[in-house]
Amino acid sequence: MTDWKNPPRLFIPGPVKVNEDVLQQLARPTLGHRGKEYAQLHGQTAKMLKEIFFTNQNVFISTSSASGIWEAAIRNCVAPDEKVLATCCGAFSDKWATVAKDCGREVDELKVEWGKPTTAEMIDEELATGKYAAITLVYNETSTGVTNPVNEISKMMREKYPDVLVFVDSVSAMVALPLRFDDLGWDVTFASVQKAFAIPPGLAVALVSNRALEKSKGIPARGYYFNFELWAKAAEKDQTLVTPNIPHIMALNYQCEKLLKEGMKNVWERHRQMGEFVRGWAKEKFDLFCEEKYASNTLTTVKNTRGINVAETIGAIQQKHNTIFGNGYGKLKDQTFRIAHMGDITLDDLKELLGWIEDEID
Template identity: 40%
Template sequence: MKLFIPGPISVSEEIAITQTKEMISHRSSEFKELMKECSEGLQNILYTKNRVLISTSSGSGFMEGAIRNTVNKKVLVCVCGAFGKKWAQIATSCGKEVTILNFKEGNAINKEELKNALTKNDFEAVCITLNETSTGIENNLEELVPIIREQNNNILILVDAVSGMGGTRIHVDKLGLDVCLASSQKCFALPPGLAFASVSEKVLEKAITIKDRGYYFDFVELAKEYDENQTPYTPAVGLMFALQEQLKLIKKEGIEERFNRHKKLKEITHAWVRDNGFFIFSDEKYSSNTITCINNTKKIDLSKLKKAMITKGYFIDTGYRKLNEKLLSEGKDETFRIPHMGELSEEELHKFLDTLKIIMGEI
């Protein structure tokens, strides 16, 4: 079954099999080599010299870690969908004073509103969702970061790039992002279970001053061990074998080529949407490189479509549930999403879209 949901996505046999390699001790020299190779590969993808920490968790773990290591009290959270809300929920549950800057679903973070919010308060950190998976919006960091820095040069910029990293270009150093995090099960086309986070020196300087920054996601401890090509506790070594192999394939493809392939996949998907009488749900100026969210204007029975697509070997998405519930309650069309991330080729995408069209005509 091919997974056409916005994560986890299908993992190739070639990658999956690497997890069954003979186990090694995480305190061995082989592990140090593995850790070094994984860290360097991730640094290349993010164009950064910052440490890129690896944890055995999903991305939410590092979101919590980012909050706990950078914020004593005040944090600004930009919300333009379900995953922005997740930042806010995490920060609130960590006992922080959270200011939420809300944008309508389908819209990107607005520069002027962000600027205004920053002038009003002295926040320690600002949380951004790079790629809002629920709506298919990719916020433009090149537009937003200079505005943030203009208003508050000390603020730490925390970026959830869970569904973007590895599929869209993120210049961590050029932009000066303090935390940029992701999970393994999206654009990396790996099984779930690992999270990655680049952390700046500024983050570590702040973290050391925060007493209750927690244990498992203590960035100071993780960074200390990272410098020895180690992790503080037992990592998911099997998943790291898979990461090591996938990073080799990414290098072979070329990082820029990978981003361009994702862009091409998005263009193919958008053309299909237009040619088939649908509309893109979100502001096309900020459309995501890795996922397209579509208005179900033709009122296709999505659960019927899902069942029929399973018989063709595809497990598809029927939209972000809470967003659809809201849209339907407002008398609007619900949405469905087509992810175009990971190792997907143009040919595979065309085949999927052709099947989707046929099945839509049959149900």
């Protein structure tokens, strides 16, 4: 019998394992959210986030998961009569397109086969029609393990379509993969903290460009909870619009300090090394699901070339070692399996897990 009080060690692509010292931050005495102690916590955290993401623009902390920001980007920054180009390369980018439609906007989908990236050329071809005010893009598609070529896409956008807003879902990328927000020229990007920040779920971090914030002021019916203009007014006072998830912000503060101490280049390199290691194993024992050039440094989607029973293998490892990894997502359930290598997961953790998988399959 599994027991939530004795949970498995997590190698699923989020939530990921959280270290004991981080968990302890969530147990600190609480603060009044309009008091000066909270303002200090908030101000310090926002300042560190600006350093981590190389930005002088707006950093918001949202008591929601990342999906809230999918909706916020659309409702705040796209006028009801404007059109969105939603790039879709897997379950999460597909879902964002649906959410944008649910927000009442007109959306065209640029779809690629699961396992393939969305490229700058594909987007360029669509934007050349002049129909779109904004694009949605996923940095790292967690359902397939593909990292989109965001640098080339961003360069193309800056050069050819500087007026089109760029919204990027960085949920399974933020912190682990390079993200220099101001240089990239993005307008909204975000992640929930249960991925590479290695904090339990319950909070999201969003970066919003000054121009997106300005534009939002003229958009009707933006709602209240996810209203960027109201968020910015609160942020000026080192506060949030509503009572935030303070324990999580304490953990976020703690993780930000650690990241800056390590140095972002080192953090990215650590993730690159973990990605390379797991990919090496996957190629030797199975195969990669996507082209190596686009394979993610935060999770590896392994192509199940040996036809193993994925659910049984995960179940056996859970039973013997109280550890789980991810099955394939949705339609890829048995054709692939996914191993997370982000946040506070280490190479030693990964060696142990891969050894256990080998014991089951060899």
